[in-house]
Amino acid sequence: MIERGASAFANPRNAAAGSLRQLDSKVTAKRPLSFYSYEIMSMEGAAEPSSHTEELELLKKWGFKVYSRYRLCEDIEEAIDFHTSLSKERDTLPFEIDGVVIKVNSKILAENVGSRSRSPRWAIAFKFKARREITTVEDIVVQVGRTGKLTPVALLNPVDVSGVTVSRATLHNADEVAKKDIRVHDTVRIERAGDVIPAVVERITTNTARGEVFSMPSRCPVCDSAIIKDGAYHFCSGGLSCPSQLKRSITHFASRGAMDIEYLGEKTVGAMVERGILNSVEDIYKLNNKSILELEGFAEKSAQNLLGAIEKSKTIPLARFIFALGIRNIGEHTARLLSDHFESMERLAGASYEDLIEINAIGPEAAGSIIRFFADKKKIKIIDSLLSSGVTPYIENGARSRKFKDMTFVFTGTLKEFTREEAKDIVISLGGRVSSSISAKTDYLVAGESPGSKYNKAQKLGVSILSEEGFKELISK
Ligand SMILES: [Zn+2]
Structure with missing residues (x-):
């Protein structure tokens, strides 16, 4: 990725997950992914293995890759010895490991020992000591x-901490720095454990010029x-x-539960911020074909797609707009409460601490965050600018919101102009309900391209069927 000028994955887990999540399976196929299998989740038509080693051999026989360095130990001493010897070979392995998993071999015993809510009792990670080295602090900066x-x-x-050059280490927070009394010029012990960011463990010596x-x-x-x-x-x-905070905030602003701007993900936002095209969320609505085409990976068609998505995001439920602003302590749910209560951005911005705390589920923390947010003139300017760019938040319990009162909609097939999520939002904003299954109580089935079995069921039950065009007509009335 780096050779190609793309941004690298943060760690192997992200690389694997990112590759599997590709929409185009041809892209996934190109990635040299490989895995070691170690457990059969369920099987039919053959006798289940009675031990873990049998299970591994069976997987191997079936042609799955199984890591060959496992060992069946007779007692815990033998297991500890194996752990010690493997920890010495750690650096010569072709992949990073942070320990050994010790498992109960007998399947019957394992079943009897059972599991806790999130982890089995029959398997436990025996971690290696985190890698530690000694060095000096040259400066302390704040990120x-x-x-x-x-x-x-x-x-x-x-x-060098076993092959990785470490030049920065986190000190977590001000209290930690004070507790460990770490200062510039001190000699410290640092630690690097697996994927985790290197950390300063302790001060070892105090040098003369502290x-x-x-x-x-x-x-x-x-x-x-x-x-x-x-x-x-x-x-x-x-x-x-x-x-x-800009890159991350813009990414949040454009994300699914917020303004839901398709094609404006983390990567694109990052590139745009670096190029200076985006300096604030307001700039999203000032993007044009020319500025987008300057970015790597964008062609005429994809630029048009992005601009279309930006245009579409302008009409937005107030709750999602509030959430998009990224006010501290205000999640999707709280944003919805605020939208229901105040019904307009102006009223929310003008709310007092007492007004806010009156709402159930708004605590002192959230109320304080809201007050601080709207007391900031810069924030008000950003909101004003967004509104004058054409962003139109609508209230979900306005007059229009009773249009579909007590009506149930079901969707099937692919819609051309809406994602399922968008279509659902529209129905809900107009007071309707969306169900995943057809029944005699369903009012409308909206059928897109290649509808599923719901289509026939709706016909049988005499449920009104709408095409995408029909749906658009109904919601615009
Ligand atoms: Zn700052």
Whole structure:
């Protein structure tokens, strides 16, 4: 990926999952994925293996790849010995491992031992010691994450931790730095465990010229917004206007539960922010064919698709618009409550702390977040700009919202102009219900291209069947 100039996967798990999730199976086939199998989930037509080793041999016989280095141990000492010897070979293996799984071999015993809610009692991970090295701290900087969380990071004299050069390690939060009393020039022990970000474990020696005691900045180092403390953590209050939070915020804004702008995923947003095409969520509605075509991977057709998706996102339920703004502590559900209660952005923006706390399920934390958000003039400017770009939030319990009151819709087949999710949203916004199965109580079956068995069932039951055109006509009336 790096050679091709694309962004690399964060870790092997993401690489595998990302490859399997490809819509085009031909793309998946091109990726050199491989796996070791170790468990049969269910089988029919043959005797089930009575032990785990038998199970592995059976898998091998069937042609599945099975890792050959497993060992049947007679007792726990033997298992510990195996763990010790494998930990010494760890660096020579063709893949990264962080330990050994010890399992009960007999299937009957394993079944008797049973499982806890999330993990089996008959298998347990015996982890290797995290890899540790010693180095010195050259500087302590503060990083701003996607939620605005500030993380103190130690910049280190680069050190090799079993094949990986580590030059930064997290210090988690201000309390941790204080507790471990880590300062510039100190000699520290750092740790790297599997996929986890390297961390500073402890200070080993105090060098003569110690740096000053670390303290969190009072303004965001990136955007100069005020810093808010929440528990052990500090947050930049800049939200959408903080460049560090920008990529992630825009991605959130465009995501499915929010403005739902198809084709505007993390990668595209990242590329657009880097190119300076997107500096704020407002810029999404200023994109044009020319600016999109400058990006790698975009052609005339895909640029048109993106612009179409952006245009379509303008008409949006108020609840989703509130959620899209990325107000701290305001998830999809709370956004819906706020939309139902205030019924307009203006009224929400003007709400007092008391007004907010009055709503069931809005606690002091959420209320405080909302007040802080709307007290920020920059946020108001962004909202105004979005509205004047044509974003039109609608209230789901307005007059139109009773149009489909007590009506049930069922969808089948593929619609050309809507995703299922969009069509569902429209029906709900007009007061109707969407069901997944046909019954005599169904009011309308909306049938797209290549409808399923629901079509025949609807005919039998005498349910009204609408084409996509018919549906469009019905909702626009
Ligand atoms: Zn900031």
